[in-house]
Amino acid sequence: MSLLVFSLFTILVFSSSCCSATRFQHQHRYMQKKITLDLPSKIGINYGRQGNNLPSPYQSINFIKSIKAGHVKLYDADPESLILLSQTNLYVTITVPNHLITSLSTNQTSAEDWVQTNIIPYYPQTHIRFVLVGNEILSVEERRNITANVVPAMRKIVTSLRAHGIHNIKVGTALDMDSLRSTFPPSNSTFREDIAETLMLPLLKFLNGTNSYFFINLQPYFRWSRNPMNTSLDYALFQGNSTYTDPQTGLVYHNLLDQMLDSVIFAMTKLGYPHIRVAISETGWPNSGDIDETGANVLNAATYNRNLIKKMTAIPPIGTPARPGLAIPTFVFSLFDENQKSGSGTQRHYGILHPDGTPIYDIDFTGEKPLTGFNPLPKPTNNVPYKGIVWCVPVEGASEAQLEEALRMACGRSNTTCAALAPGRECYEPVSVYWHASYAVSSYWAEFRTENVRCYFNGLARMTTINPGNDRCKFPGVTL
Numbered sequence: 001m002s003l004l005v006f007s008l009f010t011i012l013v014f015s016s017s018c019c020s021a022t023r024f025q026h027q028h029r030y031m032q033k034k035i036t037l038d039l040p041s042k043i044g045i046n047y048g049r050q051g052n053n054l055p056s057p058y059q060s061i062n063f064i065k066s067i068k069a070g071h072v073k074l075y076d077a078d079p080e081s082l083i084l085l086s087q088t089n090l091y092v093t094i095t096v097p098n099h100l101i102t103s104l105s106t107n108q109t110s111a112e113d114w115v116q117t118n119i120i121p122y123y124p125q126t127h128i129r130f131v132l133v134g135n136e137i138l139s140v141e142e143r144r145n146i147t148a149n150v151v152p153a154m155r156k157i158v159t160s161l162r163a164h165g166i167h168n169i170k171v172g173t174a175l176d177m178d179s180l181r182s183t184f185p186p187s188n189s190t191f192r193e194d195i196a197e198t199l200m201l202p203l204l205k206f207l208n209g210t211n212s213y214f215f216i217n218l219q220p221y222f223r224w225s226r227n228p229m230n231t232s233l234d235y236a237l238f239q240g241n242s243t244y245t246d247p248q249t250g251l252v253y254h255n256l257l258d259q260m261l262d263s264v265i266f267a268m269t270k271l272g273y274p275h276i277r278v279a280i281s282e283t284g285w286p287n288s289g290d291i292d293e294t295g296a297n298v299l300n301a302a303t304y305n306r307n308l309i310k311k312m313t314a315i316p317p318i319g320t321p322a323r324p325g326l327a328i329p330t331f332v333f334s335l336f337d338e339n340q341k342s343g344s345g346t347q348r349h350y351g352i353l354h355p356d357g358t359p360i361y362d363i364d365f366t367g368e369k370p371l372t373g374f375n376p377l378p379k380p381t382n383n384v385p386y387k388g389i390v391w392c393v394p395v396e397g398a399s400e401a402q403l404e405e406a407l408r409m410a411c412g413r414s415n416t417t418c419a420a421l422a423p424g425r426e427c428y429e430p431v432s433v434y435w436h437a438s439y440a441v442s443s444y445w446a447e448f449r450t451e452n453v454r455c456y457f458n459g460l461a462r463m464t465t466i467n468p469g470n471d472r473c474k475f476p477g478v479t480l
Helices: 023-033 058-064 079-085 098-107 107-120 143-165 193-210 220-226 255-272 298-312 402-412 433-451
Strands: 044-047 069-075 090-097 128-135 170-176 180-182 215-219 277-283 331-332 390-393 461-464
Touching: 044 058, 058 079, 069 079, 069 128, 079 090, 098 107, 098 128, 098 143, 107 143, 107 215, 128 143, 143 170, 143 193, 170 193, 170 277, 180 255, 193 215, 215 255, 220 255, 255 277, 277 390, 298 331, 390 433, 402 433
Parallel strands: 044 069, 044 331, 069 090, 090 128, 128 170, 170 215, 215 277, 277 331
Antiparallel strands: 390 461
């Protein structure tokens, strides 16, 4: 998931002149009348499977039913899951993996084959409502080829669906907030220049023409945690009395999610598409993370998701300041912690359930349970940034072969990283794979952390505040 770029400058909201708050709110009341919804406001759940300890699809779908989610989003079109979902009342979203986009865009036959394989055998018994062509395509290494092909692939899938008489499956793509150049204040928001003409305009034209949704992955945690001393945690968690007033429009914001949503709406408006509906394809809060990931804890995760569900299931719908009164289809991220995801620790800790189906924290997807009705959770200790030295060490239980791999990985990039491990040097003894690997991963992380290297090593390393070195061998660490 990509981080946002802040802008300290303001630009005009509409055309060449600044709108008054009254004129803006009148226009958006008109926009509200123009937008209709074809889905109930039940909350959805993202069902990812990047873990080696996760339950079977059969068990997982039973867990999804038990939490009373209304929708489920898959990151593929897993046949077993789609068959099992035919026995439920769940609405279903399936995803075309990023690596298939280019091939689907090349000719109609490829798209038809995909539809014949992944939709026709299951529909309508399985209530497929959305096909998302790709997920966060701007974050993948080969994004240039994919971004050029995503809208052609979407068009071809729609053509195949129509040929089969299927008109109520909407097609879209899930983008991250990295599609925006500026997001603050919301009225200043624009899409990035490098994709505005090549990707966003064709995408918005497609969504508008097919009456589909603009799907956006929103993670207020990352916006808040980049500078937690400048934004109120309560504001990010939908609680407290903090507000922000957009100086261009006069719109008053009571939470960070609404700010981010309206940033997307303003960016679409500036490209000439003010009426496209917005859906949140991912949002949540991490229940844990690395030592340097402030605010990632169970209490904050529970608070965010409980308040999110209350907001999104309200009757009548609340909407956002720019689009009051409109329901927003929303998928909570995610069903389970996924221990094989790469990146920082938070990436592996967004789940609401343990693998055995027991809750990491209690949550009510119907939004009917009072927020005061949940059992109290432990008070967190990491809501302010950690100050001190942190080291990177191997995880407990790593095999000798795995440690040797981590050692090769850490020492192979720079001659200086493992220089202290040479025979006769200060860290050579004790001569063991564990000791050498411990020094190597900490040294490598300390040397390259500024280049976004994480203390992870394919799951073989973790952070610690306990100095792993000794008087003779000083392990490199990172001062936070």
